[in-house]
Amino acid sequence: MPSDHAPTRPLPTSGGAGTRPLPATQPMPPTPGPAAAPPPAAVPPAGPAAAPSAGNPYPPVPQAAAGGPSAPAPRRAPHAHAVPGPDGPSTGSRVVAAVVALLAVAGAWLVWRFFVDTFAGQMLERAAFDGAVTGQGELWAVAEPVLDTVSVAFVVGGLGAAMGIALLRRRWGLAVQVAFLVVGANVTTQLVKHFLLGREELIGGWHWENSLPSGHTTVAGSVAAALLLVVPRGARALVAVLGGAYTAATGVSTLVGQWHRPSDVVAAVLVVLAWAALVCVFTPRSSLDPGAGPTPGSTVTAVLLLLGAAAAGVGALLALRATPATWGTTAAQEVTAYAGGVAGVLAVTAAAFAVLLLVRQSTARPDPRPVRG
Numbered sequence: 001m002p003s004d005h006a007p008t009r010p011l012p013t014s015g016g017a018g019t020r021p022l023p024a025t026q027p028m029p030p031t032p033g034p035a036a037a038p039p040p041a042a043v044p045p046a047g048p049a050a051a052p053s054a055g056n057p058y059p060p061v062p063q064a065a066a067g068g069p070s071a072p073a074p075r076r077a078p079h080a081h082a083v084p085g086p087d088g089p090s091t092g093s094r095v096v097a098a099v100v101a102l103l104a105v106a107g108a109w110l111v112w113r114f115f116v117d118t119f120a121g122q123m124l125e126r127a128a129f130d131g132a133v134t135g136q137g138e139l140w141a142v143a144e145p146v147l148d149t150v151s152v153a154f155v156v157g158g159l160g161a162a163m164g165i166a167l168l169r170r171r172w173g174l175a176v177q178v179a180f181l182v183v184g185a186n187v188t189t190q191l192v193k194h195f196l197l198g199r200e201e202l203i204g205g206w207h208w209e210n211s212l213p214s215g216h217t218t219v220a221g222s223v224a225a226a227l228l229l230v231v232p233r234g235a236r237a238l239v240a241v242l243g244g245a246y247t248a249a250t251g252v253s254t255l256v257g258q259w260h261r262p263s264d265v266v267a268a269v270l271v272v273l274a275w276a277a278l279v280c281v282f283t284p285r286s287s288l289d290p291g292a293g294p295t296p297g298s299t300v301t302a303v304l305l306l307l308g309a310a311a312a313g314v315g316a317l318l319a320l321r322a323t324p325a326t327w328g329t330t331a332a333q334e335v336t337a338y339a340g341g342v343a344g345v346l347a348v349t350a351a352a353f354a355v356l357l358l359v360r361q362s363t364a365r366p367d368p369r370p371v372r373g
Contacts, residue, residue, distance in 0.1 A: 089283055093362040097280040100359055104274035104352075108267045112197055112212055115263035119202045123325035124337060125261040126203060131338030132258050134331070143253035150216045150250060155182065158223030165230040173284035178226035185222040185275040189213045189268060203327075213268035214260045220250035221272035221349075228353070229276065229360055233289045236357055237301035244305065244353035247272075251345045255338070262341030266348045273352040280363040292365040298357055305354035312347035316340045 088094075115121035159182045166175035192213060199210035224243025231239050251265035319340020323333050 088285055088367070089288065089363040089365060090367040093359075093365070094281050094283075097277045097359045097363055100355055101274045101277035101281065104270045104277065108213070108270040108274070111263050111267050111270070115261070116197070116199050116210065116212055117202075120325040121263070122203045123327075124320060124323055125263060125341070127323050127329045127334045127337035128255075128262055128341040129258060129338075130329075131331075131334035131336070132255055134335050134338070136256060136258075139256045143256040146249050146253040147216060147257065147259075150219050155186065155219055155223065158182070159226065162223070162226035162230050165227070169230070169232070171230070171287050173286040174230055177279040177283070177287060178229055181229070181275050181279050182222045182226050184278075185225075185272050186215070186218055188271055188275065189215055189218040192271070211260055212264045213271050214251060214254055214264040215268070216254055216259070217247065217251040217265045217268035218271055221247040221269055221352075222275070224353075225272050225276040225356060228356060229279070233292060233295060233361065233364065234297070236360060237295075237298045240298075240301060240305070240353045240357040244349050247353070248346050248349040251349065252342055255341060255345070262344050265345045269345075269349050269352050273356060276356050277359055280359050283363045285366075287364065288366045289364045290366065292361075295361050298361050302354040302358050305350045305357075309347045309349075309351035309354065312343045312350065316344035316347055319343065 115125050159179065162178045162182070163175040166172075166178060193210060193215070197210055197212060199208065199212075221243075224239075224247050228236055228239045228243055247269065251260075251269065254260040254265060255262060317340075319336050323329065323337040323340065329337070
């Protein structure tokens with residue numbers, strides 16, 4: 001056990017055989033500089049039996065014996081390495097798709113709640129409906145052929161084409177996804193229109209059965225969304241633009257022919273978005289894009305669609321504010337309401353296909369998370 005005092009050893013003195021203590025502090029030799037290495041002879045012999053030298057009264061510090069066991073190497077910490085991720089896209093992309101589906105459902109309900117279930121909403125749509133008479137002859141020549149393409153045969157053919165593309169690409173799960181999308185969206189529209197929601201007569205003298213959502217718009221939008229889901233990754237931006245344009249053209253054509261009101265078309269687009277986002281939540285491994293990386297083209301396209309949607313949305317809001325919710329509207333105000341309804345359809349359709357493009361690209365990318373092992 002160490003002591004606070006230096007040890008003593010008998011030393012001869014000039015006066016006789018007495019003893020004197022050693023100094024409390026042993027002088028230490030100067031430490032050599034970094035460039036000077038100690039000579040080999042100065043290293044004391046290794047081993048526990050080494051004896052103190054004549055010039056150094058202290059025994060040397062024991063060193064490890066030559067050839068003895070060395071100190072154990074430090075244990076390396078486990079490291080992360082990439083292994084195949086779980087079956088399907090990342091959890092974050094699934095959550096985003098689920099949120100989009102819920103927001104679309106909530107949006108469709110809010111559209112019905114204001115434009116169908118309130119006095120002001122019914123008045124505004126009455127003005128837009130009456131404004132469609134202006135220029136109807138010339139516009140109907142363009143709108144009628146668009147609506148004539150929408151039929152049961154169109155649904156079957158569009159769904160068959162989408163499933164065929166998926167099967168040719170050996171995306172078996174994707175074929176099931178688009179079947180759920182098209183069938184689910186169209187069945188939902190018919191159930192909501194005829195059984196779940198109603199239309200109470202609130203303004204008097206203008207009675208219609210509930211026509212929200214639009215069946216023609218749902219058919220066109222669901223087929224366009226199905227094609228967007230099944231085509232290869234690099235073609236989805238183009239399909240989003242073309243599919244959105246066709247869906248919007250179908251919806252506006254129903255306004256031109258006075259088949260539907262603007263809220264009917266907007267609700268139909270939101271029903272399609274809800275179902276498309278929902279099937280993306282359950283994207284299986286067979287529906288992924290192997291080796292998928294960033295897609296700047298899709299991002300740019302989505303941003304442009306959203307900017308167009310914002311511009312059209314501002315126009316729709318301005319037209320809405322400029323239209324009084326009364327029976328005493330002028331012809332100019334009714335045309336303004338009609339134009340605002342068209343702008344609203346364009347805005348919601350562009351935004352819906354932009355969001356769907358981003359959701360599909362995100363959920364089609366395999367989960368790249370590293371797993372510890």
